[in-house]
Amino acid sequence: MAFDKKPLLRAVLGYFGRCSTRARLRWGRILGWLTPRLLRSRAYVVRVNLERCFPDLSTADRDALMQRHFHLLAQSFVDRGLCWFGTRERILDTVTLHGEHHLQTLLDQGRRILLFAPHFIALDAAATRLTLLVKESATLYTRQSDADVDEIVRLGRGRFNQVHLVSRHDGVRGLIRHLRKGIPVYYLPDMDFGRQGSAFIPFFGIPAATLLSAAQIAGTWDAVVLPIISRLDPDTGRYSVHIGPLVENFPGNDIPETATARLNALIEAEVRQDPAQYYWVHRRFKTRPEGEKGFY
Template sequence: MTFHKLPLLRSVFAYFGRASAATRRRWARVLGWLAPRLLRSRAHVVRTNLALCFPDRTPEQREAWLRRHFHLLARSVVDRGLCWFGPAPAIMEATPITGLEHLDALLKAKRRIIMLAPHFIGLDAAATRLTLFLKESATMYTPQSDADVDTLVREGRGRFNTVHLVSRSAGVRGLIRHLRNGVPVYYLPDMDFRRAGSVFVPFFGVQAATLLATAQIAKSWDAAVVPIISRLDEETGRYAVEVLPPLEDFPGEQSAEEATARLNALVESWVRVDPPQYYWVHRRFKTRPEGEARIY
């Protein structure tokens, strides 16, 4: 007999979607406390990343950041119930957004748009909020290994308006198809896709394999690159989403490698504002330059 988890998963996240902010906060506290104790390999990744990127901080401070990071991460997972099942007014209340005028102006000018969304904890909440504003959008999607989880995530992310979910296996070409048709794309620039199409450029002083795609696409298709920054306020449970002005003169006369290094420096500056908000469970430095030992 096959056990399908989908009905149970839907029930759990629908419960979170109906729950009050205080109830979701209580669940997040429990899950955030449990996570580093149960997910030891992920806790190791977070400790390693923080030690690499903040060698000037004491181990005690980095450990405090780790605890806060897992609390924020747990809250973002619980809040997916709100994004995937909650009513639109409640989502808008929980995701105050500024800077939509930048997207509006670009849409009216019929410019191609890359929404540059680094891996912050509020990444999914920001994406949901933007799908409430945009009639059509596209984003890259990593299929989940569990079919039931995959179905839930796909349904949740494509809930409002038209959202094209491009499988990671289709690569950047899948996104370009939509971009050239005038569809804004929500793009994560700080993923490790191994060496193909990547260059090693510094991120917090560590060489990180980084796709050249943002600079290459922006130049080839005259696309505006619009940063999307999101941060979770633990006290209010609200996600502050900022749509920043399009990057000026990007990539301009810079080479793709120089422009990519510029992007990494920008992401780093946004992370430094509140380091625990970044997605440190991601093995950002998995791919190493030739001859370097593996980090994790």
């Protein structure tokens, strides 16, 4: 008889959603210490990414950066309990929005909006907080391999207002259907999905397989691109989500590759402000140009 993990997962995440801030932070510290030691393959990916993107840092500085990254990563996992099971009032108190007028103005104007959300640690907290502001939104969703986990994630991400979770198998066409209706799209631009639909665009000076979709969608459907930059303070457990202003004249007359390079430069500038906040466990440079040896 198969073990039903769902009640246990709900119990753990539910506890994280109800426990005190002090307990949340304590669990974040514990898991942050354990994670790189238990998930050595992910620690290796982080180490390679930091070596490639920050070659001027000493080994000791990169190790310290990696440890802080895993602390933030673990805290964000703990806080999925808060986002998916915590009260509305506590989420509002923990996750602060800045610049929401940029979004509200565009909503009032009836503009088509791409909420451009790079992979920062606080991504899930930002998404949850935005669903409390936006009555209807859409985003791509990758089905989890475990059905129990998949159900919890889907219900958690769609618990406030109406959130359309578009299967990644449907690609951007599924998102465009909602965008054309004026529904804001929460768009994650910076993962390596291989060569199809991508171009090698510099990121920290390294050619990185980058989807051209944001530039193509904005140009074709007259959509504006509104950056969503999120960060976590590990000392207080509070999140800051900064909205906009929109990327001016995008894509303008630029070809998709040039326009996408503008977006990668925007992401890089934000990452450099606090590098540990970025999602370095992702193999961002997995796909390499023909003939180039792999990084990982």
